[in-house]
Amino acid sequence: MKVVMSGLDYSLAPIELREQLSFTKECVAELDAKMTMHPGVCGCVLLSTCNRTELYISLLDGAEVAPDALLCQVAGVDHAPFAHAFVSRHKEEAVTHLMEVACGLKSQIWGEDQILSQVKTAVEIARDADATDGILETVFRTAISAGKAVKHKVRLTGIPTSxxxxxxxxxxxxxxxxxxxxxxxxxxxxxxxxxxxxxxxxxxxxxxxxxxxxxxxxxxxxxxxxxxxxxxxxxxxxxxxxxxxxxxxxxxxxxxxxxxxxxxxxxxxxxxxxxxxxxxxxxxxxxxxxxVDNMGVSVGKQADTKALEEVQSILDEHRDRLRHWWYYRNSIQENAHPRFPLFIDLWEKPVVVVGGGAIACRRIDTLLKFGANITVIAPHWEHKMIGVTWLARPYELGDLDGAILAVAATDNRSVNAEVGKEAKILNIPVSVADNASACSFYFPAVCMDDTVVAGLVSCDGAHHSHTAKAAKAIRKTLEELS
The missing domain is CATH 3.40.50.720 (NAD(P)-binding Rossmann-like Domain)
Incomplete structure (x- = not known):
């Protein structure tokens, strides 16, 4: 997925041209909704002010959509007169531009105050129209945060600000x-x-x-x-x-x-x-x-060198945050996205564990600490435990009926896969020991004392050595606190 934008502003488009693509809030909401219907477009935010009209869109990988052409098409305006005036930017260049816009660095009146609230309003309108997605929400949230930081920390100029x-x-x-x-x-x-x-x-x-x-x-x-x-x-x-x-x-x-x-x-x-x-x-x-174009207040950068350095430092910080988020998001493979830690009450609740080997026994031992009502299904069980029901036979379809949690931990991949399929059909959370992609939850490494419970899993369900090291460190910390 990628972010692209096209912008029409006072620097290349005179007011006679800009006013043809200037929209009320109601019209912006309508256009946002229509543009998200276009093939390949995942989300869009249209920013329309006195000095600029800018369209930001997020696209599916491989999709090629020109924001300026899309806007003119949906607005029912001929694109040709605007072709020389629109400027398009892609990926990080588009994000950097939005940050600078939110800070007032791209405004005709440099450092103006109103643009920040206009950027906020633009994404709110798109959100209400169900036109945003996670990518654009994060990009705009970062740009707004940068704009606020610049506004509160740096005095850009002493000239008029609106x-x-x-x-x-x-x-x-x-x-x-x-x-x-x-x-x-x-x-x-x-x-x-x-x-x-x-x-x-x-x-x-x-x-x-x-x-x-x-x-x-x-x-x-x-x-x-x-x-x-x-x-x-x-x-x-x-x-x-x-x-x-x-x-x-x-x-x-x-x-x-x-x-x-x-x-x-x-x-x-x-x-x-x-x-x-x-x-x-x-x-x-x-x-x-x-x-607005002939008032004679269009100015360049009027801040001193120190102020500009402060602004750049703030923008760099926010760009780095966004880069880290973007890298983390893209580095996670499909079906291996991180699991949200959800702590549930298992006391006397029915849990089914399929398998009786070493991995299954570790899972059972952990579940017993939380008072679960456990049924083990396995022809052989290495270490029988008190308080656990054992069905000494192979797994059969229907064995998960009534359970609120399931664990598949046999040495047979096809059996584990069948358990995972039944659990998902029944909408029962399931941990499949030999297939992270088949898990709807990862079985955690549990660290606990009388007052604290911590559960750790690897983001992709595979880096167990990292999890083990982290668990060891947490257990040591708990011992030192007790």
């Missing part, structure tokens, strides 16, 4: 001091509230438009007035500034309606993708229209 900050900074450069300026903010989502609060802090008189208002439920930035969205053109008359930040698929401010306003604002900021404000307004005389 598109809203960038918009306000652009207004200050164009207008000078904003104190006393009248501003209307369209949209009361996270970005709209942030923009309104920043403008208020700069001394603006701010009005926020709302489609609905419920007292005590709708959050309005302190110190801001409220106006109905339907009256936005009336409200913007005599305003100095308009900022729009919604998830609407249509323009919130059209050119015709804007021109009909008696005294329209001359400075507008569009923080949405797809864009809220009709681009034709920016061509009108005396009007300045900012959008």
């Amino acid at each position: 598109a809203a900050h960038g918009g306000v900074l652009a207004l200050e450069r164009a207008m000078g001091d904003l104190t006393g300026k009248r501003a209307m903010v369209v949209g009361n989502g996270e970005m709209g509230r942030l923009a309104a609060g920043l403008l208020r802090d700069k001394g603006c008189i701010v009005t926020v438009t709302l489609r609905t208002y419920r007292h005590g439920e709708t959050i309005i930035p302190a110190g801001c007035a409220v106006s109905p969205y339907e009256e936005r053109y009336t409200t913007m008359d005599t305003m100095d500034i308009v900022v729009s930040a919604t998830t609407s698929p249509h323009h919130t401010i059209s050119c015709d309606d804007y021109q009909a306003v008696p005294h329209p604002p001359k400075y507008l900021v569009d923080l949405a993708v797809p864009r809220d404000i009709d681009g034709a307004i920016g061509c009108l005389a005396g009007v300045t229209l900012f959008h």
